[in-house]
Amino acid sequence: MELRKEYVNELARLMRENDKIVVLDADLAGAGGTKPLYKEFPDRCIDVGIAEANMACIAAGLAAEGFVPFIHSFVPFVARRALDQIAVSVCYSEQNVRIVGFDPGVHTTSNGGTHMSFEDIATMRAFCNIAVLDVVDGVQLRKALPYIVEHKGPLYMRFVRKQTDELFDESYQFRFGKADKLADGDDLTIVASGTMLFDALEATKRLQGEGYSVDLLGIHTVKPLDEEAIVASARKTGRVLTAENHSIHGGLYGAVTEVLSARCPTLCDAVAVRDKLTQVGSLNDLKRDYGLTADDIYVRAKKLLATK
Amino acid sequence: MDVVQFSKEIRRQTLRCLHSQGSGHVGGSLSIVDVLAVLYSKHMHVDPKQPKMADRDRLVLSKGHAGPALYATLALKGFFPEEWLDTLNKLGTRLPSHVNVNLTPGVDMTAGSLGQGLSCACGLALANRLKGVKRYVYVITGDGELQEGQNWEGAMFAAQKQLDRLIVLVDSNKLQIDGATKDVINVEDICAKFASFGFDAQRVNGHDFDALDQAITAAKSAQNGKPQCIVMDTVKGKGVDFYEAMGAGVHSTTVTDEQYAAALEELK
Ligand SMILES: Cc1ncc(C[n+]2csc(CCOP(=O)(O)OP(=O)(O)O)c2C)c(N)n1
Ligand SMILES: [Mg+2]
Numbered sequence: 001m002e003l004r005k006e007y008v009n010e011l012a013r014l015m016r017e018n019d020k021i022v023v024l025d026a027d028l029a030g031a032g033g034t035k036p037l038y039k040e041f042p043d044r045c046i047d048v049g050i051a052e053a054n055m056a057c058i059a060a061g062l063a064a065e066g067f068v069p070f071i072h073s074f075v076p077f078v079a080r081r082a083l084d085q086i087a088v089s090v091c092y093s094e095q096n097v098r099i100v101g102f103d104p105g106v107h108t109t110s111n112g113g114t115h116m117s118f119e120d121i122a123t124m125r126a127f128c129n130i131a132v133l134d135v136v137d138g139v140q141l142r143k144a145l146p147y148i149v150e151h152k153g154p155l156y157m158r159f160v161r162k163q164t165d166e167l168f169d170e171s172y173q174f175r176f177g178k179a180d181k182l183a184d185g186d187d188l189t190i191v192a193s194g195t196m197l198f199d200a201l202e203a204t205k206r207l208q209g210e211g212y213s214v215d216l217l218g219i220h221t222v223k224p225l226d227e228e229a230i231v232a233s234a235r236k237t238g239r240v241l242t243a244e245n246h247s248i249h250g251g252l253y254g255a256v257t258e259v260l261s262a263r264c265p266t267l268c269d270a271v272a273v274r275d276k277l278t279q280v281g282s283l284n285d286l287k288r289d290y291g292l293t294a295d296d297i298y299v300r301a302k303k304l305l306a307t308k
Numbered sequence: 309m310d311v312v313q314f315s316k317e318i319r320r321q322t323l324r325c326l327h328s329q330g331s332g333h334v335g336g337s338l339s340i341v342d343v344l345a346v347l348y349s350k351h352m353h354v355d356p357k358q359p360k361m362a363d364r365d366r367l368v369l370s371k372g373h374a375g376p377a378l379y380a381t382l383a384l385k386g387f388f389p390e391e392w393l394d395t396l397n398k399l400g401t402r403l404p405s406h407v408n409v410n411l412t413p414g415v416d417m418t419a420g421s422l423g424q425g426l427s428c429a430c431g432l433a434l435a436n437r438l439k440g441v442k443r444y445v446y447v448i449t450g451d452g453e454l455q456e457g458q459n460w461e462g463a464m465f466a467a468q469k470q471l472d473r474l475i476v477l478v479d480s481n482k483l484q485i486d487g488a489t490k491d492v493i494n495v496e497d498i499c500a501k502f503a504s505f506g507f508d509a510q511r512v513n514g515h516d517f518d519a520l521d522q523a524i525t526a527a528k529s530a531q532n533g534k535p536q537c538i539v540m541d542t543v544k545g546k547g548v549d550f551y552e553a554m555g556a557g558v559h560s561t562t563v564t565d566e567q568y569a570a571a572l573e574e575l576k
Binding site for chain 2: 025027028029030031035047048049050051053054076077081110111112113114115279280281282285286289
């Protein structure tokens with residue numbers, strides 16, 4: 001099932017239970033997938049038109065009166081176009097607004113450079129008290145949503161609307177702020193967020209096939225980060241590779257190295273976008289061009305292992 | 309080529325460009341073809357051999373998702389080879405579906421995040437004034453796009469600074485992505501809004517070549533210290549029956565082999 005379908009089904013269920021949840025869109029209700037909610041909850045679904053900054057502040061006003069508004073758009077429009085509004089009316093005023101960005105980073109594909117954002121995790125993460133989530137699949141998204149509704153404070157999350165690939169099965173348990181351990185090993189730690197976890201898993205299997213043992217941590221909550229899991233793993237392996245569909249500046253790599261430099265200085269490397277302009281292309285071409293494939297993870301992992 | 313034939317050829321080449329990807333922003337590309345035909349056959353002072361000529365008219369396609377229509381026009385004018393039209397959105401292309409000033413000869417400003425073009429056009433017009441270049445700056449916006457508040461910051465600025473060589477062309481096709489603009493967030497009366505912001509504003513049929521030509525001629529010759537606005541009543545998907553009939557769904561839709569063939573048949 002597409003993530004946007006998973007999302008809207010679970011949100012509908014939660015809206016039936018909780019009359020404080022409000023949905024806001026900025027002319028992308030159809031594209032983002034929330035459109036069916038407008039029929040069932042005509043009063044609690046609001047399309048503000050092409051006006052994302054307005055949307056963020058309307059949501060802040062609703063939240064100040066006890067509602068839990070979810071605002072939606074493509075990542076750059078919901079997270080960047082409304083940045084000062086999010087900074088002041090949402091984060092600084094500590095409102096329970098949920099900011100939902102579709103099609104992060106390379107998943108923008110044919111919408112191209114103006115719609116592609118590699119800095120959303122960095123900017124959001126820098127705000128005080130906001131939670132930042134990079135979702136990997138539909139199961140995780142569905143299991144996270146009940147928590148997301150209840151979370152106290154602002155929260156930002158990003159996911160790929162049309163993705164159908166799944167990593168987890170029904171037994172998956174979402175634990176806010178906790179890493180998911182996907183492999184246990186001593187030679188190298190790989191920490192991956194969002195959809196890069198698929199590639200990290202592939203690279204891990206390849207490395208395991210060559211006899212290396214890899215500690216693989218999946219990170220959905222980039223903030224607050226699971227510091228204990230990362231420090232413990234780094235102590236064990238002594239080498240850490242991060243993988244994210246984001247700029248190397250200020251995202252997962254930033255978060256992980258901030259923790260390690262203070263608590264467990266470790267040689268690290270990153271699979272991330274290295275200061276390169278956004279552009280248009282197919283998903284595979286973009287992943288290759290920005291160095292975000294399983295192959296790139298494998299190559300950088302081997303280089304890190306060679307330093308041991 | 310007269311303007312009627314030119315517009316038909318632009319439509320054909322626009323669909324060729326979109327067909328190369330199999331889908332894209334069909335509706336909003338087709339709705340601006342006629343104004344592009346009038347601008348580039350009668351008004352734009354540009355030289356395809358010198359796309360960066362200092363003394364040229366500028367066009368900001370603020371509704372940057374309509375890139376394919378502008379690319380078809382520029383290719384037909386000789387700014388770049390027509391074969392480029394088959395590279396839409398491929399990695400490394402010079403033609404991304406949202407316009408980019410650094411990639412495409414004849415494109416004067418990057419756009420695609422809606423609502424920024426009018427302000428950029430103000431900057432271009434101001435630069436022309438500072439440099440003593442007496443040329444026009446055109447900006448094409450969508451109607452849904454006018455929901456972005458920045459447009460109105462730009463409009464106030466243009467009036468305050470008396471940018472009377474700035475000509476705003478609003479593609480009023482009455483549709484955006486989630487439905488009819490009047491049902492999402494009404495932007496009408498667009499003409500009255502711009503007039504109240506200090507513009508000379510006119511409303512014309514955006515598919516009537518003579519009316520467009522006259523409106524642009526009038527806007528250029530006004531020179532009265534007021535920025536100019538032309539609201540164009542248009543049809544999203546204009547020129548191909550089955551696209552016109554799609555309503556809001558035509559915003560981003562397929563151009564399959566069959567649809568392409570049928571459209572070319574209609575545009576003979
Ligand atoms: C800031 C921003 N928000 C959202 C979008 C996504 N988007 C692309 S086109 C569009 C609708 C545009 O409607 P309109 O301006 O009426 O254009 P047209 O009908 O001519 O295609 C939207 C919401 C965007 N490109 N930029
Ligand atoms: Mg429109």
